[in-house]
Amino acid sequence: MKQRISRPLTRAGVVDSVATRTGDLPLTKKQTQQALLHIFDCIAQALCDGKRVELRGFGVFSPKIYGPRRGINPNSGEPILLSHTYTVRFKAAKELHQRINRDFKRRRNIGGQAD
Incomplete structure (x- = not known):
């Protein structure tokens, strides 16, 4: 029997989670969101380049x-x-x-x- 996952983790959810887990490096949600967008962009660009x-x-x-x-x-x-x-x-x-x-x-x- 397949188990359904109730709700997906969204980009906003990832930002919230990372922002609260930064510990000694306090990042705001805006800084966390910018970092996450840069990571996604880096991954996307590498894939577009065939890597x-x-x-x-x-x-x-x-x-x-x-x-x-x-x-x-x-x-x-x-x-x-x-x-x-x-x-x-x-x-x-x-x-x-x-x-x-x-x-x-x-x-x-x-x-x-x-x-």
């Missing part, structure tokens, strides 16, 4: 190119050739995968459900 982004312990973002494919024009029904498309692939690091599984199992056991 992989490796975040040890978290995962790897890599650009993926899908070649041209055949499609059908929905208006005329005629076959057409669609150009190649780009997307991003994410592969979770082993550490992240293990942490997610460990935490979900712990929550499941606390809730009284059996494995």
